[in-house]
Every structure is written in structure tokens, then in C-alpha cells.
Amino acid sequence: MNASRSPVRQSSVRAHNLALVLQTVANSADRPSRAAISASTGLTRATVSALVDDLIAGHLLTELDPAPRTGAGRPAAGLALTPDGPGGLGLEINVDYLAACVVDLTGAVRHRFVTRADQRLLPPAAALAELGALAAQAQAAAGADGIELAGAALAVPGLVAADGLVRVAPNLGWSDVDVPALLNLGLPLTVDNEANLAALGELRTDGGPPTFLYVSGEIGIGAGIVLDGELYRGGRGWSGEIGHVTVYPDGRPCRCGANGCLEQYAGQEAVAADPDLAAAALGIALSAVVNLLDLGVIVLGGGYAPEFDRLRDGIDAELSRRVLTAGLAPVTLRAATLGADAAMRGAADVVISGVRDDPASWLARPQAV
Amino acid sequence: MNASRSPVRQSSVRAHNLALVLQTVANSADRPSRAAISASTGLTRATVSALVDDLIAGHLLTELDPAPRTGAGRPAAGLALTPDGPGGLGLEINVDYLAACVVDLTGAVRHRFVTRADQRLLPPAAALAELGALAAQAQAAAGADGIELAGAALAVPGLVAADGLVRVAPNLGWSDVDVPALLNLGLPLTVDNEANLAALGELRTDGGPPTFLYVSGEIGIGAGIVLDGELYRGGRGWSGEIGHVTVYPDGRPCRCGANGCLEQYAGQEAVAADPDLAAAALGIALSAVVNLLDLGVIVLGGGYAPEFDRLRDGIDAELSRRVLTAGLAPVTLRAATLGADAAMRGAADVVISGVRDDPASWLARPQAV
DNA sequence: TGGGATTTGTTTATTGGTTGAATTATTTGG
DNA sequence: CCAAATAATTCAACCAATAAACAAATCCCA
Secondary structure, eight states, rough: OOOSOOOHHHHHHHOOOOOOOOHHTTTTOOOOOHHHHHHHHOEEEEEEOOOOOOOHHSSSSESSSSSOOOOSSOOOEEEEEESEEEEEEEEEEEEEEEEEEEETTTEEEEEEEEEEEGGGOOOOOHHHHHHHHHHHHHHHHHHTTTTTEEEEEEEEESSTTTEEEEEETTTEEEEEEEHHHHHHOOOOOOEEEEHHHHHHHHHHHOOSSSSSEEEESSEEEEEEEETTTEOOOOSSSOOGGGGGSSSSTTOBBBTTTTTTTTTHHSSSSHHHHHHHHHHHHHHHHHHHHHHOOOOOOEEEEEGGGGGHHHHHHHHHHHHHHHHHGGGGGEEEEESSSSSGOOOOHHHHHHHHHHHHHHHHHHHHHHHOO | OOOSSSSOHHHHHHHHHHHHHHHHTEEEEESHHHHHHHHHHHHHHHHHHHHHHHHTTTSSSEEEEEEOOSSSSSOOOOEEEOOTEEEEEEEETTTTTTEEEEEETTSSSEEEEEEEOOGGSHHHHHHHHHHHHHHHHHHHHHHHTEEEEEEEEEEESSSSSSSSSSEETTTTEEEEEEHHOOOOSSEEEEEEEEHHHHHHHHHHHHGSSSSEEEEEEEEEEEEEEEEEEEOOOOOOOOOOOOGGGGGGTSBBOTTTTTTTTHHHSSSSSHHHHOHHHHHHHHHHHHEEEHHEEEEEEEEEEEETTTOOEEEEOOOOOHHHHHHTTTSSSSSEEEEEEGGHHHHHHHHHHHHHHHHHOOOHHHTOOOOOO
16 A cells, blocks of 8 residues: 555545546547546546546546447446646757657647757756747747646756756756746746656657666767656666766776766777677666566666667677576567657656646646636 | 545545554654654544554554653553564575574564575475475464464576566576465565565664665575665566676676676675676676666675675675765665564565554454354 | 337436534643 | 542434435337
């Protein structure tokens, strides 16, 4: 049961069940009727009706004319997420580009803006001002579509503390940048690591497995760990630093000060120079992850995705040799499906997930106007 | 909010709040009054009173005469967990001993039985029959104390599937042993890995940190990963196999078929032969864990605990060199406090945690007699 | 063409559980 | 000995889900 620390009142019951209904619709391939929701959740039809009424009134669900027909009986009214309800603003800042996108409640990307420019040449405040301008464009486009943005999330290639402070972003040359103070969009802003958000982006696609490791190979190597459908951020939010897992204890010196870090053998340059070496090193590090966390699926993203075919066999060889349970259950290796947009998409998804996981708070929000 | 998949009805509210009250008492250093519980949980005094009445009627809480006095006003009635309510039966089978213990709801060990004998010489059924006899002794002792056992949990040094099937226990020479079929105690039985349960045992002591790694160094090396107060078992329940994390890719061959596994450099024999080598290897593997999971605390248990002073510096040296965030936040290394009983204690704790986390189910149990 | 069968969705009385305010109980302090 | 203070209980009100009856809309078959 895992009782959390907070008391439950009747209104929490309603909040929970609102979320349950909304998510049932979201996870449904077709357009479920109230009766279908009732059957799949275990709530009464009467209760579902009442909850659906609230969700429709709050512009989270819409009724669609006729759902696909079946046998006899009164025809059902199909329910679906509204495309013109709340939306999420996804932002990304990386070494050579800035990006912003607007995703609606259904998960569709409605607008997408990218600016290519080397961010390493700018001080953080200037880079964030650029990003703010891009975000303003996106906000205007969302407004024109009748989408009310529920919040924004920003993907950063670095270590981020819980309050949005970027402690280090080596490839941007940032340290201790207080992003929320420098980037005021008039929206709640979440800041998180790029690999973490990309992992969440992957999670949302194709209803992938709820437990996997997403590995992003850019200049540095980061990983997002998704356990049971939830991102694991670690005690201080700094999990997933697979790039500095030791592969060869006395190997090449790394810019972090240690020797033999994965990054030195499977970073972007290393992959280009010697894919076999990179695959072996990745295989060794990933074996450690699987031995520790018992993950059944590993998703290669970022710069690894286009190189997937060249890396696959080399990684698999090490996995099958070094993973203790390889004989009992296989480890599936696959390429990311979202490409370069993964982190930005994941960022926007975080925002809309917030609404989908807690519609009651959204419905009770202090209304503008 | 993380809405789970199940609907919430009013009775769930009560179940949740019962658990909340019980845990508030359990986590309280002193003996809280109803009013104190009301203040710390946010529930009304009226509600707390009603919940406490149920818990007292169900023999989970008792009223103690006078709580420590303060200023004016009607004196409070102190509440505490009952020592004669439900209890947990903790069991352990290991290479050279069998053990059983009875722990009451307050967490106190009420009875403890150990039999020393080499279990590798026996077929699994015979070993489990021995254990059953020990368990029967413990059950009798519990009954004499008026403790009704809520269940049993068994710690095994091997990989355990969700249904209690022991897939492999190399040091016992077991494979595919269906423990629940061979060990019928007339109680619900949980089977889990020894390191996992030992980690839970450590968690319960001294209100330790809710996120840490417990490393158990016996003949093999296992680890229990506790994240936010919950044991992380992995997708299939096989997490924590740190013994087969690669430390030296081309190093000593391991019985698992790979080369350079940690077990070959930091197993019991290796520690005895060369503590410095063991510490370095442990440090390398633990650095990988911290880089991946961002854990702030590592607890060394099992055979490592007595060697802690000899190992500490060597491990720390590698950690500070190889953990990326070592400069931002320290990693604390400490020895386990529970000694050889950790796994058995953890097993019993699992049972009583079950009651503390969901008292409503316990109160609604089909009553004997 | 029309009436049952069938399924969807809504209405209504009931129930379970928390809340808030008033009430009772028991102490300290002046 | 009475007022102030704190603890715990009682009781009417409220909120949300339930169960069961009812209304709506279609299919199917005679």
C-alpha cells in the first residue's frame, strides 16, 4: 500500500479518480465510452459519468460523435483528450542549438522552433535571453491555437539541482546558473537533465516498456533511468552519469580527473574513430547497469541512434558475456525513435503529464481573466 | 500525484488514514497523544480518535498511562505499538547455518534460533525441512507470548523470482527450487534475496537514510538498493548483482564465465589475501553505482563489516577520484550495524512492515477461531 | 412495421468517512 | 476554588461513491 505521508480527504478521492479516468482515456487506443471506462477502472458508470462531466467542463475531454459501432444497444459517445485544452512548452538548450515546442494534451507537437547557434560563445544570461525569445514565439503560437500552456520544462546538458539551479554543464561552459531567475516566462518552469527528459520522451512513445535505460551519446554520455514508468533522479537529482563509469581502471585520462571513463571510449569522437572499441566499452558499462538494476531494455539515443547498426553486435557480445542473468532473460537493445527532438519532446511531456496525473489541480487553478 | 491504476473508494481513504496514524506512532520517538497525531498528520482530532479506536480494538496500538508531562491542561494518553499484537517470522538459510527469529510489531526481536550446519551437503528439500522444524520452534515460542504471526519471510543467497521460486543459489548448489511448495508453515511466505532483506534490515535501524546501497560481502557479493525508503528489486527481481560488475575487463576469469568481475577481487578470499586490492576493486565498482544512481550513503555489511577499517581508505580513494559529483556532495561509507542477523531481521521486518503499511487488511483478516 | 432485447447514460436514495463546532473531561495556576 | 488550558468525544453536516431504478437509443427478428 505504501501509505504516503499525507492524509487523505474525500476531495483526494475525487482527485485520484479524475486522474484515473483521464489516464484511462489517454492510454486507450480507441475512443472509450463512459461504460468502457467504468468497466476498465472498476468505478460505477454513475461515478464515471460525473467525473467525465467535470473533465469535459474543464476542457480536458471532448465527446466525439459516433464511436466505432458494434452490436445492439444505445450507441456510445466516444471520449478523447481535447487538442485545444492545456498544453506544454518544451525547451532545450544545447551546445549548438536552442529549441522550443508546444505539445497539446493529446501529445501532438503543435509548434516547433529551432535556432542553430553555438551557445558556448555566449554567457548564460545571453543564451537564456535568446531562449526566452524563442519561447515567446512558441507561447504566441500556442495562444493563437487556443492552447493554454500549463507550464514549461527545459532540458539542459548538465547536472541540475532540485530547484532548477544548473550546477555544472561542462559542454556549455556553465556552472551554478540559476535558470529560473534568468528565464521568466510567466509559467511554472521545470529544469532537468537532457538525458532524463529524453528518457521520458521515449517512455511516452509507442507505450514502450516502463523499465528501461536511455543512453544519450553526445559529446558527453548521459543516461536516464526509468523504473516502473517513473524517472529515477537519484538522491540529489544527479543520477545517470554513465559517462563516468570506469571501464578500464588504468585507461585514458578523462577531463573529470579519473582514468578510463566510458566517455573516453564511447564519446562522439571515439565512436567515429573506432566503433568497435566504443561498442565494447559501452557493452561493459551497460553490463554493469543491468547487473545492478536488472533492466530488460536499453534504448540508445542521441548520437548513438544513427550508429545503432554499427554498435549493436559489439554491445550485445559484452552483454551476453557479462550480464549474470543473460541466460535467464534477454536484454533487448534498441535505437531511440524520437531522434534529436527527444529531450525537447520529453520536456513538453513532463508538463502535460503533470496535468494528466493531477487534473484536479489544473481544474482548480486560479483562472486568468 | 502518480495516480495508480486502481480506483479509490471511501474505504480506501480509511485504509490509508489508518496506515498514516499507525506509522506516525511507529516513527515517533516518544509516545504521541491523539492530539499530537492530529497536529502532525493534518487529520482532525475527531478522525484520529476514531482511527485510534479501531487500531486499539485490533490490538495494534495501546494506551500507556501518562505520557511525559508538560504545562497545564488535561493530560494526554500516550499511544504506542503493542508488543503483543501481530509479529513477523524472519527466516534465513545460508551456506553454514539456518536461522529463525520472531519480531513483534514494535520491531523488538522476541525470539531467535540458529542452527549451524553445512547446508551444501543437503538436498534442498532436506534443508528446507530442517528450516521448517526451526520455524515451528519459533512459531511455538511466538504463540506462548501471545503473538499472532502475520507471515514469514525467508532470506536466500541467490536469485529469487517473484513467486518465490529460487532460480539459482550458487553457493548452496540450488537451482529452480520451489520454496513455497517445500516449506509450508501455514503462514503467507515471502522469499527474497539475502542482500535485499539485509538492506531492509539496515533501513529499519536508527532511522537511517532512505536512499542507500547495502553491500554484502560473503562468498559472493550482493547488494540491496534502497531508493526513497523502498527496496528496488528490478524488473524481474534480480537487481543488485554487484558481484558481477566488471572491474578489470581482461582480468581474472569468474565462475560466471566473464572476466574481471568484482567477486574475483573482493570476495571473501580476496579480502583475506589482499585487502588493498579488494578495496580498490570495490571502490571502482561502487563509483559506478554512485555515478549511475547518485546515492549518498553506502553501507558495508556481511563479511565486509568486520574488515571495514581495513577497507575504508582504499574505497574512499577510488570514490573521490571516480565519482563525478564527489566534489559537490560527499559519499558516506559506513559499516552495517546489524551484523550477521541483518538478513533475518530484515525478513521479519518485511512482515511487520506489511502490517504497518496496511493495517486495514490485517484488521479485516479472516479471524482464526 | 413494431416490439423485445440490449447497451448507454442519468437520476435518486443510501452509505461510508471526514469535518467543524460544541461539549465534556482533567489538569495547572493564581 | 475558580479560570485557563489542553485532551478527547459527540453530533450534525457535507462530500463522494454506490446500487438500483429509469430513460434513451439502437439492433434484431418476427
